[in-house]
Amino acid sequence: xxxxxxxxxxxxxxxxxxxxxxxxxxxxxxxxxxxxxxxxxxxxxxxxxxxxxxxxxxxxxxxxxxxxxxxxxxxxxxxxxxxxxxxxxxxxxxxxxxxxxxxxxxxxxxxxxxxxxxxxxxxxxxxxxxxxxxxxxxxxxxxxxxxxxxxxxxxxxxxxxxxxxxxxxxxxxxxxxxxxxxxxxxxxxxxxxxxxxxxxxxxxxxxxxxxxxxxxxxxxxxxxxxxxxxxxxxxxxxxxxxxxxxxxxxxxxxxxxxxxxxxxxxxxxxxxxxxxxxxxxxxxxxxxxxxxxxxxxxxxxxxxxxxxxxxxxxxxxxxxxxxxxxxxxxxxxxxxxxxxxxxxxxxxxxxxxx
Numbered sequence: 001x002x003x004x005x006x007x008x009x010x011x012x013x014x015x016x017x018x019x020x021x022x023x024x025x026x027x028x029x030x031x032x033x034x035x036x037x038x039x040x041x042x043x044x045x046x047x048x049x050x051x052x053x054x055x056x057x058x059x060x061x062x063x064x065x066x067x068x069x070x071x072x073x074x075x076x077x078x079x080x081x082x083x084x085x086x087x088x089x090x091x092x093x094x095x096x097x098x099x100x101x102x103x104x105x106x107x108x109x110x111x112x113x114x115x116x117x118x119x120x121x122x123x124x125x126x127x128x129x130x131x132x133x134x135x136x137x138x139x140x141x142x143x144x145x146x147x148x149x150x151x152x153x154x155x156x157x158x159x160x161x162x163x164x165x166x167x168x169x170x171x172x173x174x175x176x177x178x179x180x181x182x183x184x185x186x187x188x189x190x191x192x193x194x195x196x197x198x199x200x201x202x203x204x205x206x207x208x209x210x211x212x213x214x215x216x217x218x219x220x221x222x223x224x225x226x227x228x229x230x231x232x233x234x235x236x237x238x239x240x241x242x243x244x245x246x247x248x249x250x251x252x253x254x255x256x257x258x259x260x261x262x263x264x265x266x267x268x269x270x271x272x273x274x275x276x277x278x279x280x281x282x283x284x285x286x287x288x289x290x291x292x293x294x295x296x297x298x299x300x301x302x303x304x305x306x307x308x309x310x311x312x313x314x315x316x317x318x319x320x321x322x323x324x325x326x327x328x329x330x331x332x333x334x335x336x337x338x339x340x341x342x343x344x345x346x347x348x349x350x351x352x353x354x
Contacts, residue, residue, distance in 0.1 A: 157180045204258075
C-alpha cells in the first residue's frame with residue numbers, strides 16, 4: 001500500500017492520471033450508471049444573473065476553470081475562520097444566523113477585498129458581523145467549494161439514502177458515503193481544498209456547542225449548502241426542489257470532517273499498484289532496448305556511475321582524508337547496488353529473449 005507521502009507526490013506530479021484514477025474508483029463504487037463524463041453540471045434552465053466577488057476565477061483551459069485566490073484575500077478569509085473558531089466565539093448564540101451591523105459588514109468586506117490588514121481582536125467588528133462577512137465571501141466565489149464539476153457526483157452520494165431504507169443497511173450506507181466523499185474531495189483544486197477543510201472543521205466545532213449557540217449541524221447545513229455544494233448557475237426553482245438533498249449532503253460534510261479528509265485505503269492501494277506497474281514497464285522497456293542493441297541498461301548504469309564521480313571529487317577538496325574515505329565507501333556501496341540491479345535486469349533480458 002502506498003504511503004500518504006507517495007500518494008500526495010503522485011497527485012502533484014501526475015494530476016491528470018490521479019484524477020482519472022479517483023473518478024474511476026468513484027464510478028465503480030457508486031450505484032447506478034454514473035460515468036466519468038458525468039462530472040459536469042448543466043442547470044435545468046439558464047440563470048440570467050451572475051456574480052463575482054472577493055475571490056476571482058481565472059480560466060486556464062477551455063475545459064477547466066482554475067479557481068485562484070489572491071494572497072491578501074486568502075489571508076482575510078483565514079483570519080475570519082481562525083477568529084470565529086476560537087472557543088469563546090463558537091459558543092456565541094445565533095452565530096451564522098444573526099447578522100449585526102450592515103455598515104460594519106460592508107467596511108470589513110471592503111478591507112478584505114482590498115487586502116488591507118484587519119484586526120478582529122480589538123472589538124471593532126462583532127462575532128456576528130465577522131460570520132456574515134465570511135458567508136458573503138463564500139457566496140461570492142465563482143463556484144461552490146466542491147466545484148461545479150463534482151456537484152452531480154455529490155448529489156448521487158446524497159441520493160444513496162433512497163436505496164438504503166432499512167435500519168440494517170445504515171452502516172453500509174455510511175461507509176459508502178464516506179468512501180465516495182473522500183474520493184470527491186481529492187478532486188477539489190488546492191485553492192478550494194484548504195478553504196473547505198478549514199470551514200468544515202469550524203462548522204463542526206460550532207455544532208458541537210449546539211446547547212450554547214443553538215446552531216445544530218442541520219441548521220448550518222441549510223445556511224451553507226449554497227456556499228459549499230450548489231453551483232452559482234443553478235436557477236432558484238431547481239435550488240428549491242433540491243434544497244432538502246443539498247441540506248442533508250452538507251450536514252453530512254459538517255458532521256464528519258475528520259474522516260472525510262483522510263485518504264481511503266483503497267485509493268492508497270490503487271496508487272501503489274499504478275506505481276508498481278509503471279516501474280515494471282520501465283524496467284522491461286530498458287531490458288528490451290538493451291537486448292536489441294540499443295542504449296538500454298548499460299547506458300543507465302554508465303550515467304549512474306558517472307553521477308557519483310563529481311560528488312566524490314567535489315567533496316575531496318573540502319573535507320579531510322577521513323571524510324574522503326567515508327565518501328568513497330558510500331560510492332562503492334552505490335556501485336554495488338547498481339551492479340545488483342544490472343544483474344536483475346540481465347535476468348529479465350534473458351527471460352524476454354526466451
